[in-house]
Structure formats: C-alpha cells, structure tokens
Amino acid sequence: MTLPAVFTSLRCLDHEPGSAHPESPERLRAVHRAVRAEDPTALREAEPALAEALERVHPARYLDHLATLASSGGGMLDYDTFMSSASFEAARAAAGAALAAVHHAHEGRGHAFAAIRPPGHHALRETAMGFCFLANAVIAARQAQALGRHRILIVDWDVHHGNGTQALVERDPSVRFVSLHQWPLYPGTGAASERGVGNVFNIPQPPGLPPAQYVADLRQGIASALAGWKPDLVVISAGYDSMQGDPLAGFTLEPSHYPDLIESLRSSCPGVPIVGVMEGGYVPERLAAGVLATLKALI
Numbered sequence: 001m002t003l004p005a006v007f008t009s010l011r012c013l014d015h016e017p018g019s020a021h022p023e024s025p026e027r028l029r030a031v032h033r034a035v036r037a038e039d040p041t042a043l044r045e046a047e048p049a050l051a052e053a054l055e056r057v058h059p060a061r062y063l064d065h066l067a068t069l070a071s072s073g074g075g076m077l078d079y080d081t082f083m084s085s086a087s088f089e090a091a092r093a094a095a096g097a098a099l100a101a102v103h104h105a106h107e108g109r110g111h112a113f114a115a116i117r118p119p120g121h122h123a124l125r126e127t128a129m130g131f132c133f134l135a136n137a138v139i140a141a142r143q144a145q146a147l148g149r150h151r152i153l154i155v156d157w158d159v160h161h162g163n164g165t166q167a168l169v170e171r172d173p174s175v176r177f178v179s180l181h182q183w184p185l186y187p188g189t190g191a192a193s194e195r196g197v198g199n200v201f202n203i204p205q206p207p208g209l210p211p212a213q214y215v216a217d218l219r220q221g222i223a224s225a226l227a228g229w230k231p232d233l234v235v236i237s238a239g240y241d242s243m244q245g246d247p248l249a250g251f252t253l254e255p256s257h258y259p260d261l262i263e264s265l266r267s268s269c270p271g272v273p274i275v276g277v278m279e280g281g282y283v284p285e286r287l288a289a290g291v292l293a294t295l296k297a298l299i
C-alpha cells in the first residue's frame, strides 16, 4: 500500500534521555520499521529546522541555552526531561520534519506525517518539560501561516493535555486548539473552562474512557472549533498514549480508532491539508500500529 509522505530524521534517534526513560529511541525505530514494511518509499529524511522557523515560537536565548547545554554534555531540564549531547540536534531535526510535512501538504502533494521524537506539546516558550524541548506543532502552524495559510486548527489527541501548545496559541484567534486528554493527569492543565480567547476547546475525561465515547467527544470538540470557522490547514498533535495498555495513562483506544478520528477531520474540513506531528505513545509496537493506522487513513 502506498502511504502518505512520512518525514523523519535519523538524528531523532540520537536523543538519549536515559535507559529507563519511557521516551526511548526504540519508539521511533518501531515506527520506522512499520512504515518501511508497508511502503519502503514513504519515509523521507528531512533537514533540521532553521533558526528562523524556531524563533517564531521560541526566543533565541532559549535555543542558545539548549545548544550550550547539549554541547557541554547535556543535563536535566526538569525531573523527567533530560538532555544528552545530541538532544538539541534531535529536537531541531524533529521540528525540521514537521516543517517539511507542512511544506509537502501546503504544496498540494497530499496529507503528511512527521514521525519524530522528542515530542513537543508540553514545551513552553522558554521552558522544556514533559519530555519536550521544542513546540513542534506550533512551529508547524507558524510555518503554515508564513506560507499564507492563515487559520490553523490544531487537534491534540495525545492522552496528556498539550499545555505548551495551548500557552503558545491561547491569545491568538488565528489558531484554534482542540485537546481531548485524561484528567486529572500530568501536567494538570486543560480544564474545559480554559478557553483562551474563545479559541481553546479542552475536553478533559477520566481514565477508562470507552473508545466510542472518545471518538464522539473528539468529534464534538472539532465541530465546536469549526463552528463558523474554516481552517486553511490542520495540524494533529498525534500522540498514541491514549491507547489501551500505555504505561503512562488509562485511556483505551485501539489502532482501529484512529481512522475514525481522521475521517471526522476529513469530513468536517474537506480539501484542507492535514499534517500529523508525532507526540507520545510509550509501547513502541503499539505506537507503530497507531501511526500506521493513521497513515492509512490519510491516504
């Protein structure tokens, strides 16, 4: 089966948060294997993000701080976010793959996916947290806007609330943000009452949420965000830790549910390019199965 374009970088494998850390290189290796087995032509190596694209979201002093820390061997940025010497280059590579996916989709060459790590949706403007250094989904959204796609819908189906994404867009009505997440759970944000400037649509739900309810709730969130508003491009913060058996959370999705989510987006935003940006998912083979199901639905 011919899959949509999957942008990635081998440099993303070089980020080493520690052998016991759930955000392991094996996650991305499993995704690479699954994509290659289905369509050996789908994977494309992207160039690392340039400073111009990163600085639309993060100030240069923060990027310099990360680069300096990496060049001195790395270190701890918060209690679960560790940097190795290659981590900044891995993060730049991850953002670069997200940017390449935006360009591909913007140019009308089809929906696209960025198979990347480290993830990004917890990263704040000047703060790394929750395994995340750079806010890949927002960097992707800002790139799309620089290309002339003004209204961006970001749908975050990672099990955790995308607090970084929300913080970076919540005062900007050109971006709408929908997040369905387990609550309470890390990082503790994402109440339904957090509405930004009317552009934030949070759907917090307890663990054990049945898949049919998950799909219905996310569909409703997307419908609310799209009421009277049509995006020029959709970015998915595509985390797969909402799946049954994930060690970090308690939702119950199976790979077969991701096509339902994609179909909901495709039918509510016909003709609008979709860019998936990989976030969490901590059982490598399950993550790979979820990504593959998503890719098949994006064909």
Ligand SMILES: [Zn+2]
Binding pocket: 158, 159, 160, 239, 241, 279, 280, 281
């Ligand atoms: Zn997550």
